[in-house]
Amino acid sequence: MLSARHSIRSVAIENGLLVLTWEDSHESRFHPIWLRHQCWCPDCGTPETGVRGIRLHHIDEGISIESAVVEGNGVQVTWPDGHRSEYAARWLRNHCYSDAERARRQVQPVLWDRTLSSDIPVGSLIEAEADPAARLKILEMVRDYGFCKIVDAPANREESQRMIRLAGAQRQTHFGTYTLKKKTTVTNVGDTTGPLDPHVDEPYRYAAIGITVFQVLRPSSNGGASTLVDGFEAARHLKEQWPEDFELLCKTPITCQRFDPGDNSHGNMRWYKSRLPVIRLDDRGKVCGVRMNERQISPLDVPADQVVPVYRALKRLFEILYSEDLRLTLNLKAGEGLLFDNQRLLHGRTGFTPETPPRAVLTSSVDLDDFHSSMRLLQRDLDPDAMHLELQQGMAG
Amino acid sequence: MLSARHSIRSVAIENGLLVLTWEDSHESRFHPIWLRHQCWCPDCGTPETGVRGIRLHHIDEGISIESAVVEGNGVQVTWPDGHRSEYAARWLRNHCYSDAERARRQVQPVLWDRTLSSDIPVGSLIEAEADPAARLKILEMVRDYGFCKIVDAPANREESQRMIRLAGAQRQTHFGTYTLKKKTTVTNVGDTTGPLDPHVDEPYRYAAIGITVFQVLRPSSNGGASTLVDGFEAARHLKEQWPEDFELLCKTPITCQRFDPGDNSHGNMRWYKSRLPVIRLDDRGKVCGVRMNERQISPLDVPADQVVPVYRALKRLFEILYSEDLRLTLNLKAGEGLLFDNQRLLHGRTGFTPETPPRAVLTSSVDLDDFHSSMRLLQRDLDPDAMHLELQQGMAG
Numbered sequence: 030m031l032s033a034r035h036s037i038r039s040v041a042i043e044n045g046l047l048v049l050t051w052e053d054s055h056e057s058r059f060h061p062i063w064l065r066h067q068c069w070c071p072d073c074g075t076p077e078t079g080v081r082g083i084r085l086h087h088i089d090e091g092i093s094i095e096s097a098v099v100e101g102n103g104v105q106v107t108w109p110d111g112h113r114s115e116y117a118a119r120w121l122r123n124h125c126y127s128d129a130e131r132a133r134r135q136v137q138p139v140l141w142d143r144t145l146s147s148d149i150p151v152g153s154l155i156e157a158e159a160d161p162a163a164r165l166k167i168l169e170m171v172r173d174y175g176f177c178k179i180v181d182a183p184a185n186r187e188e189s190q191r192m193i194r195l196a197g198a199q200r201q202t203h204f205g206t207y208t209l210k211k212k213t214t215v216t217n218v219g220d221t222t223g224p225l226d227p228h229v230d231e232p233y234r235y236a237a238i239g240i241t242v243f244q245v246l247r248p249s250s251n252g253g254a255s256t257l258v259d260g261f262e263a264a265r266h267l268k269e270q271w272p273e274d275f276e277l278l279c280k281t282p283i284t285c286q287r288f289d290p291g292d293n294s295h296g297n298m299r300w301y302k303s304r305l306p307v308i309r310l311d312d313r314g315k316v317c318g319v320r321m322n323e324r325q326i327s328p329l330d331v332p333a334d335q336v337v338p339v340y341r342a343l344k345r346l347f348e349i350l351y352s353e354d355l356r357l358t359l360n361l362k363a364g365e366g367l368l369f370d371n372q373r374l375l376h377g378r379t380g381f382t383p384e385t386p387p388r389a390v391l392t393s394s395v396d397l398d399d400f401h402s403s404m405r406l407l408q409r410d411l412d413p414d415a416m417h418l419e420l421q422q423g424m425a426g
Numbered sequence: 427m428l429s430a431r432h433s434i435r436s437v438a439i440e441n442g443l444l445v446l447t448w449e450d451s452h453e454s455r456f457h458p459i460w461l462r463h464q465c466w467c468p469d470c471g472t473p474e475t476g477v478r479g480i481r482l483h484h485i486d487e488g489i490s491i492e493s494a495v496v497e498g499n500g501v502q503v504t505w506p507d508g509h510r511s512e513y514a515a516r517w518l519r520n521h522c523y524s525d526a527e528r529a530r531r532q533v534q535p536v537l538w539d540r541t542l543s544s545d546i547p548v549g550s551l552i553e554a555e556a557d558p559a560a561r562l563k564i565l566e567m568v569r570d571y572g573f574c575k576i577v578d579a580p581a582n583r584e585e586s587q588r589m590i591r592l593a594g595a596q597r598q599t600h601f602g603t604y605t606l607k608k609k610t611t612v613t614n615v616g617d618t619t620g621p622l623d624p625h626v627d628e629p630y631r632y633a634a635i636g637i638t639v640f641q642v643l644r645p646s647s648n649g650g651a652s653t654l655v656d657g658f659e660a661a662r663h664l665k666e667q668w669p670e671d672f673e674l675l676c677k678t679p680i681t682c683q684r685f686d687p688g689d690n691s692h693g694n695m696r697w698y699k700s701r702l703p704v705i706r707l708d709d710r711g712k713v714c715g716v717r718m719n720e721r722q723i724s725p726l727d728v729p730a731d732q733v734v735p736v737y738r739a740l741k742r743l744f745e746i747l748y749s750e751d752l753r754l755t756l757n758l759k760a761g762e763g764l765l766f767d768n769q770r771l772l773h774g775r776t777g778f779t780p781e782t783p784p785r786a787v788l789t790s791s792v793d794l795d796d797f798h799s800s801m802r803l804l805q806r807d808l809d810p811d812a813m814h815l816e817l818q819q820g821m822a823g
Contacts, residue, residue, distance in 0.1 A: 060733045067725050074721070077685035077697075080618075081721035085741050086748075090734070124725040131727065198694060201598045221477075235795040235822035236633035282709050288474035297595060299799045300474075300806075305822060306709075312679050324471070324478035328464050328521040330528065330816070336457045337487070344482050351483075398632040402696045409697070419727070425632035425702060426823070 031102060035119045040099050047097055047106065049121060057125040061092045064106055067124075068114035123417040134419045135313075138373070139173045140262040142355045149357070150177040154366075157195055164195065165407040167368070171196075171240065172404065172420065175259060175373040178359065182244045182366030189244060189391055196240045196368055197399035222383050227258040227350055227375035228322035230392075233287040233301040237320055237424055239397030241376070243367040248360075249388035252381030257357045258350055260319030260373050264308050266349045267342075274342035278307040281339050285325040302327065307346065309424045318372045318424035323347060350375060372397060372423030397423045428499060432516045437496050444494055444503065446518060454522040458489045461503055464521075465511035520814040531816045532710075535770070536570045537659040539752045546754070547574040551763075554592055561592065562804040564765070568593075568637065569801065569817065572656060572770040575756065579641045579763030586641060586788055593637045593765050594796035619780050624655040624747055624772035625719035627789075630684040630698040634717055634769055634821055636794030641763040646785035649778030654754045655747055657716030657770050661705050663746045671739035675704040678736050681724040682717075699724065704743065706821045715769045715821035720744060747772060769794060769820030794820045 033052035041048045047059040065088050074081035095107045103117045122130070150170035157164035170177040182192050193199045231237045243255070268275040282304040291298035309318035323343075331339055349355065358379065361367070369376060371394070381388055401420050408416035430449035438445045444456040462485050471478035492504045500514045519527070547567035554561035567574040579589050590596045628634045640652070665672040679701040688695035706715035720740075728736055746752065755776065758764070766773060768791070778785055798817050805813035 058730060060730075062737050063726060063733050066723070066737070076683055076722045076724045079684060079719065079721040084623075084720065085737070085744055090738055090741065124727070126727055126730055126733070128729065131729070134727075198696075226481075233795075235636075235793070235819050239632075280709065286473055287476060298803060299595075299796070300802045301795050301799050302802070303795060303822065304816065304819065312677065312703075322476065323481065324476040325473045326463070327473045329460060330521070330523055330531075332525065332528070333455060333457075333523055336460050336523070340459050340463070340482070341487055344487065347482055396632070398630075398698055398700060399696070402698055405697045405699070406695060419701065422632050422701065424822075425700065 031118070035102075035122055037099050037104065037118050040097050040104055042094055042097060045093055047094055047104070049104065051122065055122075055125075055127070055129070057121060057127060057130070059121070059125075061094050062088060062090060064094070064114065064116070065092055065108060067116075068112070070114060072112075073114075119413070123414060131419075134417060136172060136418050136420055138175070138261055138421065140265060141174060141259050141357075142262055143353065143357055145174075146357055149359075150174045152177050152179055154179050154181050154183075154191060154195060158191070161407050162411055165404065165411055167195065168400070168404040168407065169415075171368050171370060171400070175261070176257060176367055176369035178361075179366040179368065182364055184244070184246055184364040186246065186391060189242075189393060192242050192244055192366055192368075193393050193395060196242055196395040197403040198395060200238065200394045200396045200399070222381055222388075224380040225377040226323060226347075227256060227356065227377040228324065229260075229320050229375055230322070230371050230394075231287070231301075232305075232320045232322045233285040233303050233325055235303050235305075236396070238371040238394040239423060240395040240400045241367070241369050241371045242393045242395060243369065243376075244391040245361045245363055245365050246389040246391055247363055247386060249381035250384060252379045253388045254379045255359045255361055255367065256377040256379065257359065257367075257369065258355045258375045258377075260321075260350075260375055261316050263346070263349045263355060263375075264316045264319060266355075267308075267346055270349075271342070271345050274338075274345050275308070277335075277339060277342045278346060279310055280306060281331055281335065281342075283307055283321075283339075283343075284327040284330060285320075285322060286327045287325060304330070305424065307343075309426050311421065311426060315421075317421040317426065319375070320372065320424050321346070321350070321375070370397070370423070373421075397425070428515070432499075432519055434496050434501065434515050437494050437501055439491055439494060442490055444491055444501070446501065448519065452519075452522075452524070452526070454518060454524060454527070456518070456522075458491050459485060459487060461491070461511065461513070462489055462505060464513075465509070467511060469509075470511075516810070520811060528816075531814060533569060533815050533817055535572070535658055535818065537662060538571060538656050538754075539659055540750065540754055542571075543754055546756075547571045549574050549576055551576050551578050551580075551588060551592060555588070558804050559808055562801065562808055564592065565797070565801040565804065566812075568765050568767060568797070572658070573654060573764055573766035575758075576763040576765065579761055581641070581643055581761040583643065583788060586639075586790060589639050589641055589763055589765075590790050590792060593639055593792040594800040595792060597635065597791045597793045597796070619778055619785075621777040622774040623720060623744075624653060624753065624774040625721065626657075626717050626772055627719070627768050627791075628684070628698075629682040629702075629717045629719045630700050630722055632700050632702075633793070635791040636767065636769060636820060637792040637797045638766050638768045638773070639763070639790045639792060640766065640773075641788040642758045642760055643786040643788055644760055644783060645758060646778035647781060649776045650785045651776045652756045652758055652764065653774040653776065654756065654764075654766065655752045655772045655774075657718075657747075657772055658713050660743070660746045660752060660772075661713045661716060663752075664705075664743055667746075668739070668742050671735075671742050672705070674732075674736060674739045675743060676707055677703060678728055678732065678739075680704055680718075680736075680740075681727060682719060682722040683724045684722060701727070702821065704740075706823050708818065708823060712818075714818040714823065716772070717769065717821050718743070718747070718772070767794070767820070770818075794822070
């Protein structure tokens with residue numbers, strides 16, 4: 030039986046709009062042009078496949094509804110030209126654009142600081158492989174917290190695809206699946222043994238890595254712990270303490286670059302530069318993406334009178350990002366891993382002592398929209414309302 | 427000998443700033459914090475590799491220059507703590523942040539309409555393979571016009587990598603390298619024979635395809651011509667005729683989606699949705715990206731009072747996008763191809779008659795930043811000033 034949320038009590042046409050009253054007393058109002066355009070009948074086609082017969086120029090801006098009736102678990106609308114459209118009740122409720130429903134659909138990230146350490150999000154790869162609900166739970170923790178620790182990641186390179194598949198299709202970066210370890214000629218700072226300040230990977234790409242898939246193959250016996258910082262929480266601090274600096278870092282493009290001499294797994298020379306803000310706001314003005322690696326900041330290219338203010342804002346941001354209050358330190362063992370959102374979280378590591386065989390960790394990546402696709406497909410089977418939630422899109426805005 | 431642009435006439439310190447007067451009489455002013463932070467000496471490291479010793483918290487906001495002298499083709503600065511930094515003259519000129527130099531560095535796209543047809547950008551793959559300067563010319567035409575026709579593309583799938591390499595590293599999409607041809611079960615509209623309105627590919631991704639690499643393997647004997655529309659020119663028309671609609675489409679997120687049942691070359695089910703504006707403005711308010719495929723517009727999720735205005739704006743945009751005045755029609759033969767910027771241009775095709783063997787075209791893609799990387803590496807050898815130009819970053823903003 031359908032819940033009250035998904036059951037239509039009555040249908041009416043008021044001031045030309047289709048008005049649905051639901052069994053939970055919510056009222057939805059749909060404009061005729063919206064309904065006509067979103068007719069997904071076989072003739073009109075659907076935007077899901079992009080095989081679509083209806084075009085906007087076929088629809089008059091002032092189109093009116095001829096009649097509307099409740100029919101089964103949905104509504105049937107008849108148009109002046111005789112065309113009929115059917116809409117499922119649940120679909121209508123999940124696309125209702127009342128202020129209340131639009132607010133409800135927004136995913137709220139759970140911001141955190143070091144105090145999360147006693148209760149971090151944790152999941153099991155083996156359970157996720159056996160049970161889609163367990164997998165969905167992991168993905169939703171990544172969505173909400175920006176990360177999830179995996180307690181039973183494979184401790185070898187051969188099975189890295191199992192970890193990647195947990196999140197979605199692998200993104201082929203210029204690094205490929207990269208094993209970080211101490212090397213003689215260092216063109217990647219990850220291959221050194223010193224501590225690394227929290228940073229985002231590949232901020233020099235137009236689209237940075239979305240989800241980083243991280244596996245510990247062989248931990249260091251002395252140091253080399255992983256650190257994580259919630260960039261959204263850092264942005265919240267900055268906004269609270271220094272609102273003008275926050276504004277500046279939302280709108281000022283900062284160039285990050287990366288010259289890759291071509292000794293990576295793909296073997297091609299690359300020279301990436303991107304000129305993008307540090308903090309991205311969505312259309313509602315909420316922080317939805319963070320992008321910064323201090324080591325890759327290139328010459329500021331801003332009007333002269335902004336040089337000092339932008340540097341001041343960056344200094345204050347780094348003070349927050351590098352503070353111990355925000356930092357989570359995880360001593361991952363061999364066979365433990367992480368999924369984390371590289372467009373929200375910054376990651377780093379503590380220094381460690383070189384030894385033989387050396388510390389080795391593996392990173393791969395999955396685009397944010399591929400990760401969201403995986404989550405949506407699981408929700409379709411397990412929690413159909415959830416697949417209509419409005420996800421934060423990282424640096425895409 | 428260095429040109430006047432790259433030769434320093436004199437150096438001075440005024441109001442704490444380093445002031446360079448160049449032989450062409452231009453004056454550059456650099457702030458001490460900017461210079462200190464961009465010291466790329468072996469101890470400080472460089473942002474190009476990200477192996478960097480200097481940190482912003484090492485630099486006092488009020489740092490001053492102890493002394494500065496012209497030394498060879500550059501400037502040597504000494505800091506109060508005795509540290510010395512060297513900057514090449516040419517590098518300084520190319521990073522000068524005076525209003526004049528910042529304006530000069532901006533790449534200006536060449537907007538076009540159907541009247542371009544008599545003089546479209548054209549290049550030869552074979553020449554580009556033999557001569558880096560010929561290759562750079564092609565890439566710069568794509569940068570400026572959004573496309574370039576290739577007269578000698580391979581007419582087979584096996585050599586598609588030659589065309590892809592012209593632009594840069596291949597982007598692995600969920601389609602892979604895709605051959606469009608008539609199929610029995612159609613989940614991709616490209617596989618039909620009807621006409622296709624101008625559209626952008628994959629607007630449902632958080633980062634749409636950057637450069638589309640297009641090859642004609644076997645043209646139709648009746649129709650199937652390629653059409654191109656300059657999205658920047660369309661946006662200019664919209665802004666001129668309907669400024670409020672232009673504003674609305676710059677700031678209103680429109681959801682495009684794609685459900686892929688998994689019968690593509692990668693075999694995995696995907697369900698992408700992105701909620702992004704149709705027109706992207708850069709930090710200066712200039713149009714830098716366009717994203718729209720009418721067939722993939724999903725239910726509008728905007729405040730109720732914006733539903734009709736947004737539909738009106740979309741209708742007006744499509745009227746412009748689909749008008750013959752803007753459309754270029756190219757009858758490409760077997761062995762001809764295109765590189766085009768999918769975050770600026772819309773493409774489509776005219777309808778054609780089914781025949782045996784069927785029309786077959788091939789599309790692959792290269793990320794915009796990979797394309798820019800290729801161009802930058804060529805410029806480094808052939809035209810070093812050009813590699814510092816400020817490129818438009820498409821939908822990344």
